[in-house]
Amino acid sequence: MIDQIQNVGSLTKVSGLGSITTDATSSTTTTVGSTPGSMTGVSFASVLGDMANSTVNNLKQAEVASFEGITGKANTREVVDAVLAAEQSLQTAIALRDKIVSAYLEITKMQI
Structure with missing residues (x-):
């Protein structure tokens, strides 16, 4: 079920999101700048x-745990x-999506 979600299709038009993977080992570490509010990299x-x-990944883990629970392999x-x-x-994720949509709607209401 969840394996069908391979990337975020609606965000692929934004540069840098075309190569989203669902592999947990592909995470990168980021560095935070010395001043508050500034992030480098x-x-x-x-x-x-x-x-x-x-x-x-959390949804996949829950799905696996559910199937293991059904088969009696997990408590x-x-x-x-x-x-x-x-x-x-x-x-x-839903709350963030709602905030992004409302911010987009506010931007479209602005007069240029």
């Missing part, structure tokens, strides 16, 4: 891509923890 697209990757607590983590990730 981090772009908005990479932050969105990392968030999308972690959300997809109930592990399944519940995985599903709750996936739900929290999904709710965060």
Whole structure:
């Protein structure tokens, strides 16, 4: 089910998001500048891509844990923890999507 999600198709037109992978080993470390609010080496697209990757990975882990719970290979607590983590990730992604959409609508209302 979740394996069908390979990348974020609606964001691929933005430069830098065409190569989003769902592999957990492809994460990169970022450095934060010395002054508050300044970040070096981090772009908005990479932050969105990392968030999308972690959300997809959490959903996959919850799916695997659910199937293991059904077959009796995992206990109930592990399944519940995985599903709750996936739900929290999904709710965060939905909230971010809503904020982006509302910001876009506000920008389109601006007069030039």
